[in-house]
Amino acid sequence: MRRTLVVGLALAVVFTAFAPRAAAVPRPTYTTGDSWTYRRNLTEAFDLKFSGNTTLEAGAVVPFSIDGVHMDALELYASGGGTFSGAFPGFGSVRGNWTATGTDWWEAGSWKMVRSVLRLSADGLLSGGVTAVPVTFELRNDTTARVLDDGWPWPIPANATGFVTSRWNTTQNLTVVFGTLPPQYNEIAVTADLTTGYAWNRTERVTVPAGTFDADVIREAGPEGGFRLHWYSARAGNDVREEEYNSTGAKVLTSELTAYHYAAGQPTPGFPWLLVLVATSAAVVVVLLVVWALRSRQRRNPIEPWMPPEPPGSS
Numbered sequence: 001m002r003r004t005l006v007v008g009l010a011l012a013v014v015f016t017a018f019a020p021r022a023a024a025v026p027r028p029t030y031t032t033g034d035s036w037t038y039r040r041n042l043t044e045a046f047d048l049k050f051s052g053n054t055t056l057e058a059g060a061v062v063p064f065s066i067d068g069v070h071m072d073a074l075e076l077y078a079s080g081g082g083t084f085s086g087a088f089p090g091f092g093s094v095r096g097n098w099t100a101t102g103t104d105w106w107e108a109g110s111w112k113m114v115r116s117v118l119r120l121s122a123d124g125l126l127s128g129g130v131t132a133v134p135v136t137f138e139l140r141n142d143t144t145a146r147v148l149d150d151g152w153p154w155p156i157p158a159n160a161t162g163f164v165t166s167r168w169n170t171t172q173n174l175t176v177v178f179g180t181l182p183p184q185y186n187e188i189a190v191t192a193d194l195t196t197g198y199a200w201n202r203t204e205r206v207t208v209p210a211g212t213f214d215a216d217v218i219r220e221a222g223p224e225g226g227f228r229l230h231w232y233s234a235r236a237g238n239d240v241r242e243e244e245y246n247s248t249g250a251k252v253l254t255s256e257l258t259a260y261h262y263a264a265g266q267p268t269p270g271f272p273w274l275l276v277l278v279a280t281s282a283a284v285v286v287v288l289l290v291v292w293a294l295r296s297r298q299r300r301n302p303i304e305p306w307m308p309p310e311p312p313g314s315s
Contacts, residue, residue, distance in 0.1 A: 025200070025216045027111050027154030028237040030074060031263040034058040036238045039209065040080075040255045050098060052082015053258065056238070061108050066115065066146045067167070073105040073114055084122055091178075092128015094135055107147070111154055112164065115144045126178065137176040144169045152198045156216070165195045197221040206231050206241055210257040213240045226252075237262035 035057040042050040059075035081099040088094060102118035120139040125132040145166040152162035174186040201217040215231035222228075225247030233240045236257060244253035 024155035024157045025232065026234055028234070029264045030058040030237065032058055032060055033261070034237065034263055035261050036236070036257060037259040038242075038255045039258050040082075040253070043252045044086075048084055048086035048094075050082060050084045052080055052098065054078060054080030054100070054255075062105075064105055064107075064114065066144050069146060071114070072108040074108050076104040076106060078102040078104065078118070084124065088126065092126050094124050094126045096122055096124020096135070098122040110147065110150050112147050112150065112166075113145055114147070115142075117142050133179040135176070135178050137174065139172070139174050141170065141172045143171075148193065156200055156218070158203075159200055161197070161199045163195050163197050165193060167191070167193050194223045196223070201229070204231065208240050208256040208258070210236070210240065210259055215240055228253075235262075235265045236260050237265050 035055060037053055037055045040050070040052060040054055044050065055078070057077045057079075059077055061072050061074050064071055064073035079101050081097065083096070084098050085095040086093070098120060099122075100118065100120040102116065104113055104117075105115040106112065107114050118139070118141045121136070122138075123134070123136045126135045127133075145168050147164060147166050149163070149165040152160075152164050168190065170188070170190045172188050176184045176186075178184075197220070199219045199221075201219050204215055204217050206213055206215050213231075213233040213235060215233045218230045218232055220228040220230060226245050228242060228244045230239045231241035232238070238257070238260070239255070240257040242253065242255040243251060246252050
């Protein structure tokens with residue numbers, strides 16, 4: 001019984017050292033060349049479904065200004081491509097390929113997006129009539145977001161909630177061409193102060209094509225009524241999974257990390273503290289067992305005191 005107690009206490013000391021503890025989510029630290037590749041499935045208007053891969057790559061930290069406010073911002077380059085399919089009511093179904101390029105600028109201190117530029121092009125065939133009709137469309141979006149109130153600072157503690165209010169300026173142009181018909185254009189420009197809510201939800205171990213990660217699940221709720229769930233991994237330095245839901249609760253986006261290179265998340269060679277701690281703890285267990293065994297033997301076999309022999313003729 002005592003031996004079991006000794007071993008149990010010693011092992012408790014060992015495993016307590018490795019027990020997971022809730023900790024604040026650190027702000028990522030990027031190096032030029034860090035990259036993340038995602039497999040994405042997105043459903044847009046007219047039930048258009050986009051599938052493919054997107055790669056983000058960290059560039060340099062550059063001087064940046066927005067509405068007269070100066071800051072340093074990290075450039076993130078985006079590129080990707082894949083297939084799409086869907087239907088245009090009254091016209092037929094469409095299928096083809098898409099490519100996308102873009103650049104994001106993230107404020108280096110607070111780590112908030114301050115500008116995003118995206119160009120998406122697609123070419124396909126519209127079927128449903130006598131003959132298939134070629135269709136192409138191009139989407140260009142340029143958005144700036146000057147942070148007015150940052151209630152979601154890094155590092156992010158467990159159970160944290162907060163809001164970020166930014167002044168958004170968005171310009172979007174969509175060009176669609178069906179066969180030999182003249183191009184159709186649609187342009188919107190919006191300026192508004194928008195608030196996005198964030199909430200730390202839980203920690204979760206998640207497996208994606210790039211591996212298994214311990215992630216912090218963060219909920220992002222935008223003013224449009226939908227929300228996103230981010231599985232953020234400090235080891236990967238980015239989301240390893242993302243899901244987006246529209247205002248009706250339907251899932252419209254899934255994204256999973258398939259490959260990455262994050263210099264700050266790579267273990268550096270050094271003294272093998274883990275092995276030393278395990279070996280030391282094991283030695284403690286052995287010492288405790290030896291001490292326990294010696295004391296038990298002493299109790300079972302008491303040593304008789306040594307007495308000198310009696311002189312001759314004393315008996």
